[in-house]
Amino acid sequence: MKKTILHMDLDTFYVSVERIINSELKNKPLLVGGTSDRGVVAACSYETRGFGVHSGMPMKMAKELCPDAVVIRGNAGTYSKYSDVVTDIIKEHVPLFEKSSIDEFYADLSGMDRFFGCYKYATEMRQRIIRETGLPISFGLSVNKVVSKVATNEAKPNNQLKIDFGLEKPFLAPLSIKKIPMVGDKTYQTLRNLGIRQVRTVQEMPMDIMQRVLGANGRVIWKRANGMDNTPVIPFHDRKSISTERTFDRDTIDVAKLKGILLAMTENLAFQLRRGDKLTACIAVKIRYSDFNTYSKQLRIPYTSADHILIPKILELFNVLYNKRMLVRLIGIRFSHLVSGNYQINLFEDTEEALNLYLAMDHVRKRFGSRSVLRASAMGARTIGSMHNPFNGEPPVVLAHRKQ
16 A cells, blocks of 8 residues: 655744744744853744754854844743644544654554545644644655655745655755755765765765765665655654753853752653653763863663662762863763663662652652752752653653753
8 A cells, every 4th residue: 555644844833832922923033942142042933044043053143143033942841732732633633643853743644545635634634733723834745754754844834745656756856965854964065075966966876876975874865865765653752761961051160060960960860760660771971061072971780760879870970071170061961771660679778768758759749840859969950850751652842952
């Protein structure tokens, strides 16, 4: 049976939500992200893009390019609520869908042409989303995820595009090679150095040449440029790791502050592990210094989700990694090698009182938020915590502007 894959993307999602909340922001240049000079643009309105602004760039640079832009910090909880409304509508309409990010969805409509007509059905679903949420949304429809995603980007803003079966290559051929998913800035520059500007050139090249230049990625890019993709729509995302990091408004050598933040991060992520019935067997600490040199160190440990085991190990990694002569710009931790399970009691070291304390604290955090109970030494760490369960099968909310 011929596949029919739908890709839907909420246009400038954070910006659109802010404009629903405050109608005075409509048609004004708008930046969502960190408000300090160290902040990052998480989203920008179409009005700012003519000035060269794009998401992911430093907020300081964005404000220099577009000084009239309104800057809003944004709220992950608010965006999640609007995203959930859209998710619920899609869930009602399609038999199989994948939420690949807070504002991006895939749906497998294969076989529905026999009963409804996939394009008409997708159109009606898009119109309902716009009508009930007020959010602009675009979609692309084709035989696979890659072509549908490219079609969505070509349809924007707030439009839709169908690529008929067999027309994938002609549709992709005149586009810039940078529009192929997986082609980042470095890969694009490598391809430009080879004289490759359009997708058509890659389509005319043998796969072996791309593979020699870019390795395994070259093979994937060649297939995508030719409209080939067999990636299935995955309805559930099983997290392989969880992490958190903070960038400082001012570089610091305050060791007590750094350790307090690490402690708060560890405490919060350990709670997330226990809430999701997960254990970690690999922990890592990351430090970025003021000269932008970044270092990380990881350690394999027995499977655990207990604060009193994880915190000393994290601080031990930090002491090995930290160079006291350098100012620190960013710090973070990561738990990986996750498996399902509950913390196993150590018969010689753990006490019943300690285990009951964990249960009581986690109960309070689930009800009142992950920052409702914390160690005194972690109280100086702001914004460490989340009501979001990272193991609910949905992708994380990324604002890219967390600051300390």
